[in-house]
Amino acid sequence: MSYYDIDAILTDSQKLPCTFELDVPGLGILEGNAGENIKAGTRIDLPLWLGEMLSIGARLGTSRLVTLDLPSALSERVMNALKADPRTVDLRSLAPHFYSLSERILELFEEEELVEVLSNTFKKRSAVIADHAHNPQGALGQGADFLRGLDETERQRMFHRCVCVANY
Structure with a gap:
């Protein structure tokens, strides 16, 4: 950094x-x-x-x-929603730099459950992002809401994947 x-x-x-x-x-x-x-x-x-x-x-x-204290973006309510289905949570509305904020918070707090929930969230959402990068038509339909909720880290990953697919 x-x-x-x-x-x-x-x-x-x-x-x-x-x-x-x-x-x-x-x-x-x-x-x-x-x-x-x-x-x-x-x-x-x-x-x-x-x-x-x-x-x-x-x-x-x-x-x-x-x-x-933990920020509202990492509250118990948000963690429960992420445990249920991370693909339905609008991370951008919680914090535009959700994963970066989470990383900084984990440097300050020892929260093992938070690490597990965030890792699982990143993995599950990455699969959906990869799917949208390879199938941009889906992004125009029902996937548009999901894409609007991507945090900056996910947007960069999406852009990188789209560039890689275009160059392939």
């Missing part, structure tokens, strides 16, 4: 629910209250990069400033 990778920048800007563990004077601007204090227990959605930086104290052995 490059420093200038736009997909990485967009992934890091995804909002992540964070709960402040300590009172923080003068940081109320994050809540929209300039000059105010943030009280312990306050929950604010922060960009992934900022939430990660503010939670880093726990890794260093000091008390952490914030506790990170």
Whole structure:
């Protein structure tokens, strides 16, 4: 991943629910209250990069400033839908960079079940993407809704497969 990778920048800007563990004077601007204090227990959605930086104290052995929670794109409701049938979930509406966000979240949380669900989702959806790449007529009919719900990783895979098929 490059420093200038736009997909990485967009992934890091995804909002992540964070709960402040300590009172923080003068940081109320994050809540929209300039000059105010943030009280312990306050929950604010922060960009992934900022939430990660503010939670880093726990890794260093000091008390952490914030506790990170799973984003809504990886909520229990979404995981249950992915377990049932990953082909019916519109990943793009959850997060345009769903797989990149998931990868970053898995660096922060130890969630074995999440790894299994996401791996299974990627495999099942990849088969459908490959089918659409080899049969573009299906994409115009009932497959159009599925294709609109692809996240950026899947769109790149789809484009790559279409180019490969065209060159074959």
